[in-house]
Amino acid sequence: NVSCDFSITCPQCLVQMSRIIISCKILLITGVMITPGICEGYLLKRRKWPLKGWHKRYFVLEGGTLRYSKSHQDVSRGRVQGSLDVSLAVMSINKKSNRIDLDTGDILYHIKVNVLNKCCAKQRNSVSSYLNDKCYVFPPQRQRVMTSSTFGMNKLITNLIILLFTYLEASTTRKYRASISRTPNNFVPKSTGRRTALPAHCPDNSHVGLMAILYNNIGKDLARVSMPAALNEPVNLLQRLCEELEYSELLDVANNTPDPYQRMVYIAAFAISGYTTATFRNRYKPFNPVLGETYECIREDRGFRFISEQVCHHPPISACHAESENFTFWQDQRWKNKFWGKSLEILPTGMVNVTLSRYGDHYEWNKVVTCIHNVLSQQRYLEHYGEVTIQNLKNSTCTCKITFVKSRYWGSDTNKNEVQGTVLDQGGSVIHRFGGLWHEGIFCDTLPTPKCIWKPNSQPKDYLQFYGFSTFAMELNELTPDLRPFLPPTDTRLRPDQRMLEEGNVSGADRKKDEIEELQRERRKELAKKGSEHTPRFFRKAKDSSGRDVWLNTGTYWELRQNPGFAKLENITLW
Numbered sequence: 001n002v003s004c005d006f007s008i009t010c011p012q013c014l015v016q017m018s019r020i021i022i023s024c025k026i027l028l029i030t031g032v033m034i035t036p037g038i039c040e041g042y043l044l045k046r047r048k049w050p051l052k053g054w055h056k057r058y059f060v061l062e063g064g065t066l067r068y069s070k071s072h073q074d075v076s077r078g079r080v081q082g083s084l085d086v087s088l089a090v091m092s093i094n095k096k097s098n099r100i101d102l103d104t105g106d107i108l109y110h111i112k113v114n115v116l117n118k119c120c121a122k123q124r125n126s127v128s129s130y131l132n133d134k135c136y137v138f139p140p141q142r143q144r145v146m147t148s149s150t151f152g153m154n155k156l157i158t159n160l161i162i163l164l165f166t167y168l169e170a171s172t173t174r175k176y177r178a179s180i181s182r183t184p185n186n187f188v189p190k191s192t193g194r195r196t197a198l199p200a201h202c203p204d205n206s207h208v209g210l211m212a213i214l215y216n217n218i219g220k221d222l223a224r225v226s227m228p229a230a231l232n233e234p235v236n237l238l239q240r241l242c243e244e245l246e247y248s249e250l251l252d253v254a255n256n257t258p259d260p261y262q263r264m265v266y267i268a269a270f271a272i273s274g275y276t277t278a279t280f281r282n283r284y285k286p287f288n289p290v291l292g293e294t295y296e297c298i299r300e301d302r303g304f305r306f307i308s309e310q311v312c313h314h315p316p317i318s319a320c321h322a323e324s325e326n327f328t329f330w331q332d333q334r335w336k337n338k339f340w341g342k343s344l345e346i347l348p349t350g351m352v353n354v355t356l357s358r359y360g361d362h363y364e365w366n367k368v369v370t371c372i373h374n375v376l377s378q379q380r381y382l383e384h385y386g387e388v389t390i391q392n393l394k395n396s397t398c399t400c401k402i403t404f405v406k407s408r409y410w411g412s413d414t415n416k417n418e419v420q421g422t423v424l425d426q427g428g429s430v431i432h433r434f435g436g437l438w439h440e441g442i443f444c445d446t447l448p449t450p451k452c453i454w455k456p457n458s459q460p461k462d463y464l465q466f467y468g469f470s471t472f473a474m475e476l477n478e479l480t481p482d483l484r485p486f487l488p489p490t491d492t493r494l495r496p497d498q499r500m501l502e503e504g505n506v507s508g509a510d511r512k513k514d515e516i517e518e519l520q521r522e523r524r525k526e527l528a529k530k531g532s533e534h535t536p537r538f539f540r541k542a543k544d545s546s547g548r549d550v551w552l553n554t555g556t557y558w559e560l561r562q563n564p565g566f567a568k569l570e571n572i573t574l575w
């Protein structure tokens, strides 16, 4: 029996802990007991919200369960703050920072020690040699323990998963969410003359095993691994940006609200509404646009027109710009990803900008982290967490802070998808409070008449057969004969693989998708040979006041569309 005492300053404890965790996994998978043991003592645990930072906690690892409390006394009194089955968690060891990350699928645990120089060299060396042999242990259902010899796969898997799910910005939750009835909106959507269904039902992709794709592509050039079209939905990332305008009427209301604090409440509701678009979208991912691909969307009924363009390939950046009599809206979307073994965190880095015509306001805000839990399994669900700060760059009268609350304990759904926000005056006093759930609606009780300020529209009939799309999402890729002659040949609506998928021809879509991706690689090679770079057509790169790259609309799209018309212009052939 091995046992040890944790101590915040002793890295040997982490080694011991990781050994015991691996033993638990081996026991679970093979039934072979290697070194059972008990460890307990104080370690540092990271907390994301509230009180972000490292906190000292008392840990006990026994019988394959890791429990922790605030103090030793709490443990003996049975007051446990959290516990997890270590054999089911994916563990990764970060040698440099003396940290162990445990990913249970629902929660990410970060645990570390603070090594002080008093820590003897001998001990440090043994830790170093052990941690060099970095282990990455897969969940038991894989029936496989990965050790240093197979460790090279870690990076490959990370990259593939990122490739698979990049920019899956959708929000969705566990399957049971589908059964929560959405109380219908007061307002009955007017008929827009647009389609209310897709031409074909979505394909069943439950047989497409992501793990199988990963294993089958080991050793291949990542850029050449093509993902099956059956994983996709017939909407791409350029169209997804437009989907953030599904509730643009909130901006219309804001532009007609004289009180600056109330106006801010509507801006905040708009910022939150962008996360609801895909509550039911956990089974598919959007198409990745090819470099130079564009998308336009004219909505006379909503009073705005929108364009977007894929402006950069490495890293992928999609820029967009929308305008109406009431507002303008623009952003360039880019991401960073962190893969923890079972969960993928997507960290957006761009800012969203909105101006209102009547008051000259210019609002700017950041986006929150989206985490895809259980990314490799069908139990995938999404969570948004973090803080949004909305500033009005033209007038500092008020600011707004929104918190997307991280669910604290798995198993407890009470605060799943919760959002809370406040509108503050210049002195920092709270003028308005609002809150709710990002998939159900936002309520503000500090307005002169307390009311629901936003609620998602009810889902169309048979939406589960149509990728979980809302009515607005179904309209995004609609191509009507009267629109066709006006579109540039780079418009997403004309992209054949996405169209085939929409029409239910999955094998055709697969083949065409490969061709389009190959064409893109050839174009890139050609450009590289000539030593030149792709130049976006409707956005140009600039630096903002803080020296960051931004992509600004050149404002030429609508003019060119009208005169001379895209049919008369030179264009690149994307497919």
Ligand SMILES: *[C@@H]1O[C@H](CO)[C@@H](O)[C@H](O)[C@H]1NC(C)=O
Residues within 6 Å of the ligand: 252, 253, 255, 256, 302, 303, 304, 324, 325, 326
């Ligand atoms: C601007 O907002 C007002 C008030 O909500 C609305 O009546 C009007 O239709 C909006 N304009 C457009 C072009 O949609």
Ligand SMILES: *[C@@H]1O[C@H](CO)[C@@H](O)[C@H](O)[C@H]1NC(C)=O
Residues within 6 Å of the ligand: 330, 331, 332, 350, 351, 352, 353, 364, 393, 544, 545, 546, 550, 551, 552
């Ligand atoms: C949004 O506006 C601010 C202020 O003008 C600017 O710094 C930022 O770069 C803008 N973002 C984009 C994507 O244009």
Ligand SMILES: *[C@@H]1O[C@H](CO)[C@@H](O)[C@H](O)[C@H]1NC(C)=O
Residues within 6 Å of the ligand: 260, 394, 395, 396, 397
């Ligand atoms: C800022 O907004 C307040 C409230 O609407 C207004 O009184 C003030 O004049 C504005 N300041 C500027 C610089 O526009």
Ligand SMILES: *[C@@H]1O[C@H](CO)[C@@H](O)[C@H](O)[C@H]1NC(C)=O
Residues within 6 Å of the ligand: 500, 505, 507, 508, 509
């Ligand atoms: C699917 O698309 C391919 C390629 O265009 C075509 O050859 C095939 O006939 C299509 N299948 C169906 C069922 O439409």
Ligand SMILES: *[C@@H]1O[C@H](CO)[C@@H](O)[C@H](O)[C@H]1NC(C)=O
Residues within 6 Å of the ligand: 489, 566, 567, 568, 569, 570, 571
């Ligand atoms: C651009 O696209 C249009 C419509 O597809 C086509 O008629 C035209 O020939 C293309 N121009 C060039 C230079 O390829």
